Structures are given as C-alpha cells and as structure tokens.
Amino acid sequence: MGSPPGTGADVPAAPTSTRPRRRLPIALVAGVAVLTVPDLLGIDRITPLAQVVSLRPYLLVGVAALVLALCGLAWRTRRALLPAAALAVVLVLGVVVTVPRTQPGPPPAGGRALTVLTVNALDGAADVAGLAELVRRERPDLGALVEVGPWYRERLAPLVEPLGYRIVTAVGTDSDGVTDVFGVSALVAAHLGDVTVDVDETRPFPTVIIGGGGLGATRFVAYHAVAPRPGDVAQWSTDLGELTRYCAGGTPAIVAGDFNATLDHSRLREVTAGCADAAAQLGRGLAPTWPSWLPTFLGAQIDHVLVTPPIAAEDLALHEVAGSDHRAVVVRLRLPG
Known part of the structure; x- marks a missing residue:
C-alpha cells in the first residue's frame, strides 16, 4: 500500500x-x-x-x-x-x-673600466663615516647618492673631497628646506676632469646629469623616483617615464639610483626598453637591495644601475650602510673604447 x-x-x-x-x-x-x-x-x-x-x-x-x-x-x-x-x-x-x-650573460670583452656606486641615505640618516669608508674602499668613479641634500653633503664632503671627489647636489620641488629626503647628489671623481653638470629640479625628486670630461659622450644620471604608495602611483609612473629620455635617447647613458620599482613592474620594463639592468646582466637580478634589515635573501631589488649597450657590467656587490634601509650597490662596468 x-x-x-x-x-x-x-x-x-x-x-x-x-x-x-x-x-x-x-x-x-x-x-x-x-x-x-x-x-x-x-x-x-x-x-x-x-x-x-x-x-x-x-x-x-x-x-x-x-x-x-x-x-x-x-x-x-x-x-x-x-x-x-x-x-x-x-x-x-x-x-x-x-x-x-638569474641567468648571467657573456662577460664584456675589452673596453675601459668604470665603477659606479648608488646608495639611498634614508633622508640623510645613513652613517656618514661609514659611507665615506665605502667610497674610500671601493673607489667609485661616479656615484648616485639618493636622499642626500645640502645638509648631508656638508658632513660628507669633508670626508670624501680629500679622496679626490666632488659632490653635486640638487633638491626637488617638494623640498621643505630642512631635510635631505628630496635631495639627490652625484659623486664625481676628480680624475674625470672637466665634466659638465645638468640638473632637472622639476619633479619631487631632482635628477643630476654628468657628462663630458673623461666620460666623453656618455652621460651619468643620478636618479630617484617616488615610491608607488597609494595615492602616489600616478607620480611614480610619471617619474619612471623620465627614464625613456636616457634609455631611448640615442646617447650612451648610465642611470643609477633608487627607482622604487623592480623589473617585475611592466612600467619599468616599458620605459627602459633601450637599457640593460646591470644586476640582471650578471644573473643577480633578484638580489634584494631593500629593506636591508631583512635577511639578504629577502626583499626587493629597487636600486638599479642601468646602461645602454654596448656598456656592460662585469661585477656587482651589495654593501650594508648603517643607518640606511637600503643596501649600497657597487657595479664595475666596461665602456667601449
């Protein structure tokens, strides 16, 4: 039923x-x-x-x-x-x-050597004596000293000028007149002779361009971009766009500094299409430069040395600088001729 x-x-x-x-x-x-x-x-x-x-x-x-x-x-x-x-x-x-x-390319053949230093001094907080000692030990021909304004320069210059260097300093549009954070300086070895200096102070962070003298037709650019913090991404993209004039300008160039971008950023790859990254050339393209308080195998590579071919890197070393959260980058380059 x-x-x-x-x-x-x-x-x-x-x-x-x-x-x-x-x-x-x-x-x-x-x-x-x-x-x-x-x-x-x-x-x-x-x-x-x-x-x-x-x-x-x-x-x-x-x-x-x-x-x-x-x-x-x-x-x-x-x-x-x-x-x-x-x-x-x-x-x-x-x-x-x-x-x-992570795959190194062939080592450069011949050419003349040139050593480049780049370091972010963290608003002038980096240990001045420690940075001067790094300069004395590594003997760079040129250096991009980021977040180094007139105040830090006054303390650093007496330590490096006896070593045969001069410092060219500029400040950007957002400088408050009392801090180093918006300063960018170029360290220039005296043996490069009578170089020319050009300064662009139209962005929050300035750009210092060194040419002539012992550099010949090659330009050295000390560069800093704003960080892509929320609210600053548009300015960050604009800052990175400035790199096109050096990477695609037809003039041999070396651009060094804190880019606040890694090669994982499509914007950086786009604007540096005519340049090679020195660390990537050497298979060191993942070596972290920031933050330095993390173990050496952790972090992001945001401090770079870029070169236009046929300029090429033959060696790279990272150095701790007390007081800064960035590792200093020292690159040995080979220039043609």
Missing part, C-alpha cells in the same frame, strides 16, 4: 547545487593570477598590485606549493585537476618573466 498523499515519501530529494564549489576554484585561480602576474594582465599600475608585484619571486614559491598541494589532492578528487593545471600556467608565466634575471 502506498504512502498517504502529502507525506513526501515518494518525492526525490532536490539535487545539491554545485555552483559554490565550482566558484571556489575559479576565484582561487583568478585571485592568484591577479596577484602573481598582474603586469602580464596590464593591471599592475593600480594599488595594491603596483606594490604586490615586486614580491613576485616569493609569490611564485607559494604558487608552486599550491600547485603541488592540488596535484596531491587530485588523487582523491578530479575537481582539483583543473585548478591545478590553471595555476601551473600562472606559475610558468611568472617563471618565464622572472628567471631570465
């Missing part, structure tokens, strides 16, 4: 919706892709992606671990296969963009 009407005994159970379960892996893959390869998606110039993309080498480690975990889960459920494959594609894209910076 059948069940009485209305008891629901013969009514099949409603199917359980799988949409939430399907949406979860889709959201996971999309989120990881946005965080890991925003530059390839054309969205790394907005906050917070403009900041996060500089951490890509470390994000790739996390993505690799996630892919392995999903592959292990795929033994139990096939649902893990598709997100694992999609994340593997994201991983490969990130690796393809990043790994070439």
